Amino acid sequence: MADIKAGAARRITAVTCVKNEGPFLLEWIAFHRLLGISDFLFYSNDCTDGTDVLLDALAASDRPETGHVVHLPNPAEGRNYQMEALKTAAKHPLVTGADWVWIADVDEFLNVHVGDHTIPALIAACGNPQAISVNFQFFANDGVTDFVDRPVIAQFTRSHNPDLWCAETAIEVKSLVRRDFPLQYFGAHRPFFRKSLPEDKLPAWTDASGRKVPPKFLAAANPRRIRKFPAAGARNFATLNHYALRSLDSYLVKNDRGDVNREGRVFDDTYWRERNDAAVEDRSILRYLPRLETALDTLKADPDIARLHGDCVRLHRERRDALMAQADYARMYAHLAALPALPPGEAELIEALGL
Numbered sequence: 001m002a003d004i005k006a007g008a009a010r011r012i013t014a015v016t017c018v019k020n021e022g023p024f025l026l027e028w029i030a031f032h033r034l035l036g037i038s039d040f041l042f043y044s045n046d047c048t049d050g051t052d053v054l055l056d057a058l059a060a061s062d063r064p065e066t067g068h069v070v071h072l073p074n075p076a077e078g079r080n081y082q083m084e085a086l087k088t089a090a091k092h093p094l095v096t097g098a099d100w101v102w103i104a105d106v107d108e109f110l111n112v113h114v115g116d117h118t119i120p121a122l123i124a125a126c127g128n129p130q131a132i133s134v135n136f137q138f139f140a141n142d143g144v145t146d147f148v149d150r151p152v153i154a155q156f157t158r159s160h161n162p163d164l165w166c167a168e169t170a171i172e173v174k175s176l177v178r179r180d181f182p183l184q185y186f187g188a189h190r191p192f193f194r195k196s197l198p199e200d201k202l203p204a205w206t207d208a209s210g211r212k213v214p215p216k217f218l219a220a221a222n223p224r225r226i227r228k229f230p231a232a233g234a235r236n237f238a239t240l241n242h243y244a245l246r247s248l249d250s251y252l253v254k255n256d257r258g259d260v261n262r263e264g265r266v267f268d269d270t271y272w273r274e275r276n277d278a279a280v281e282d283r284s285i286l287r288y289l290p291r292l293e294t295a296l297d298t299l300k301a302d303p304d305i306a307r308l309h310g311d312c313v314r315l316h317r318e319r320r321d322a323l324m325a326q327a328d329y330a331r332m333y334a335h336l337a338a339l340p341a342l343p344p345g346e347a348e349l350i351e352a353l354g355l
Helices: 002-006 022-035 051-061 081-089 119-125 248-257 269-275 284-300 303-324 327-338 346-353
Strands: 012-018 039-044 068-073 100-103 108-112 131-138 170-178 205-207 228-230 238-242
Touching: 012 022, 012 081, 022 051, 022 108, 022 284, 022 303, 039 051, 039 081, 051 068, 051 303, 100 119, 108 119, 108 284, 119 170, 131 228, 248 303, 248 327, 269 327, 284 303, 303 327
Parallel strands: 012 039, 012 100, 039 068, 131 205, 131 238
Antiparallel strands: 100 170, 108 238, 131 170, 170 228
């Protein structure tokens, strides 16, 4: 524990749940290796695009470029796949033996703005607290229709004003958690501690500017177990780039898939419109791109990994084609493509004001 308090971060474990994310796995793993992630714990369920096969191969190879990958079936027996997986993950040796734990999805990329742009640099800048919560910044589709097999971070460079999202100043977060956090359980967005924890035992917890998180966030003082706070001023050291839409092709496949949280969940156009605000250009994450492309080339030099990645890409495209052959999905595609790149309410406001 002394090393943790002194600021060491030798082992950082990323935990994530996946379903049909095959074409995007290599980029996400390679990128997070650049951040300093040493271990990856993946839970998958009901994959039909080769995600599980590729993860098994990565786990068996244990290559330096990927770190230590463990792939397990999602243990969920109910509907909430992610939360049931996180409950199991809390007891896994990759988590219990880690100095820090990072829980995120494959469309989320931690963009560190300080030092050498790694997680240890972020931890040091924040003063080595027991948890760091980083605000989302949602990156727009920005008119990209076709899925192409190249880094997501290079394709999508426009987002909403990072301090404002739709009508909100408070934006959701994901959290880094230190080993000695007084954990009751992991949430997908933040850890939770016991309500009975004494005041002098409350964890040291900052935003991504090294400031103490707001008291209501710290205490999760509302019935929905609060998972957001104002983004303005909270992102000096890091931002969480969220590529929730990607290309229109990939969004169609995502909509068909649902998500890892709730079986059968379908995203309507509100989800798309809320995240397809291209008001601001932000290319800061491209600082990682040259090293990311080199890492991807190294991974794909392994013929088995390259073949399995290619299978995922092919099956992703085939699923898109199969969906477009269905009238409902073809209409959905055309509808989304025709929507203005404005968040809900903004177009109506412009019309009402005669602007």
